Amino acid sequence: MSIKKDGEKEYRIGRFFVENGIINQAQLKEALELQTYNKDRRIGEILVTMGILSKEDLIMAIEMFMMLTDSDNIGIEEWLDQDEIDLMLRNMVAVEL
Secondary structure, three states, X not given: OEEOOOOOOOEEHHHHHHHOOOOOHHHHHHHHHHHOOOOOOOHHHHHHHXXXXXXXXXXXXXXXXXXXXXXXXXXXXXXXXXXXXXXXXXXXXXXXX
């Protein structure tokens, strides 16, 4: 998952997680290694499966990523259910108000 930011090529969510203290570099490296065996899985999903993040922690981290990067379509609908997506979007709107 990545977006364009400040003229950079891409701003990847894993880098965002490390820079904001959500995970450490070793955890990201391990998750990225696992992702090489299953490229269809998103890094956040792998971090939850590994037990590094809870699904709730991941949702909050994605909310922060989306708010700080002004992104709104980052592919979360592929593995979060609709209730979780709706909750995340409601939380984002409440913060903006």
